[in-house]
Amino acid sequence: THVEEHCKEQHGSSKCSPCNKNEYIEYPNDFAKCLGCQICREDQVELSPCQKARNTQCACRNGTFCSPDHPCEMCQKCRPRCAKGEVELAPCTPYRDRRCGLPAGTPSSSSGDTMLIVGVVVSPIILILVSCVLWKYCCQQSAGDRTGVGSKPRTAVDSLVRQLTRCCRGGPGTQDNILNEQLSQDQLPLRASGVETSSSPGPEAKPRNNLVPVPGKDPVNLLQRSFDIFAEVVPSAEWRRYGRALDLLENDIDIAMKNDKGSRESFFQMLKMWHNKKGMNASVNTLLDTLQEMNLAGVAQDVSTRLVKQELFQYEER
Structure with a gap:
């Protein structure tokens, strides 16, 4: 009704x-x-x-499908058959393409890919562990050279380690300088971007003030009257994306847009459909917050200003 x-x-x-x-x-x-x-x-x-x-x-008709996870703009043709060496795992349905795969018991080619992924992940870990061992070994050898305690005749392995790492050249002071330089380099992007590196917190962004209906007037009527302002301010290119952000189904958006397609009336009908679904939970603040989430904060501010200026809503007292 x-x-x-x-x-x-x-x-x-x-x-x-x-x-x-x-x-x-x-x-x-x-x-x-x-x-x-x-x-x-x-x-x-x-x-x-x-x-x-x-x-x-x-x-969709037989032989075509539309995924329920995406807007059904047009039905797509299913795969006519499985490739050579594959078998059909699931048939074509109006909601899913034909699924193909290797016969049961056939070694999957993905095992090679798995080994490759494992190698890519494990190799850096092994490299880091080896580097840590070499670093510790080298520094211990250097400490022994400085103190004269525990020094042993150099072997071929010692010489090779020193040539590979050169980690302790210049003694502990050199390592401290390298660490300080690294810390300094890490701070450069922060300073260049204007971010404060001190421990004192910076000023937080001022949140948007919520709106409340003007006292003495019907809140439902005021909310629906606000739809005209949203339709006037929100760019038409963003209407569909806005509807999706408001959790409207693609078919609901299509139905709303069919009436006077491209005009503000279609956008008005879309918001009425949203209001119809939300019922008592519908709020002008939800519409404004959704614009901000879409990176349209300027549009949300413009709408808020007009709603207050036309005495439909007022800013909530804190």
Whole structure:
């Protein structure tokens, strides 16, 4: 059903009427009219017709599929057959491509890839361990040379280690200088970017002030009146992405955009659909926060300013 006449008394009720033919609404709502039923595309078949409380159910034709994890803009053809040496693991369905793989008991080629990955991961670890051992060995030898304690005749291994590492050349002071230089280099990117390296915390970004409805007016009516301002300020190129960010289904967005496609009315209908789904949990602050999450903070600020200027909402007192 949809609202034919809104309630006029404070404790009255609205007059509702059933949807007409080829119309539906799946959720409790305050729409002035029902939504138009979906018409299956040429590459789809109709699984069940449209009903007053459920939209038309469509699916891809035989030999084609659409993943349920992605918007079904068009059905894709399934793989006609498996490649040579492979067998069919799962058939083609309207929601998944044909799956192929090696027969059971056949050694997988992925084992070689696994060994390669293990080698790539383990080799640096071994290299680090060897470097640590050489470092410790070299420094111990150098300490023995300086103190004269524990010194032993040099062997071929000692000479080779010294040539490979040269880790203690110049004594402990040299190592301290190398460490200090490394620490200094680590600080350069921070200083270049203007980040303070001191322990005192910097100023935090000022959070957006929440809005509350103007006292004495119907909050639901104020929220719906705000949709016109959102439609005016939010760039049309971002409307679909905005709908997805509000957790609307792709089909819901398509239905809203079918009415006066490309106009502000279609965006208005999309927000009404969102309001219809959220019910009492719908809030203008959710719409503004979603814009900020989409890196459209400037748009959110512009909308907030207009809502306050038109006396629909006011900033919440802290």
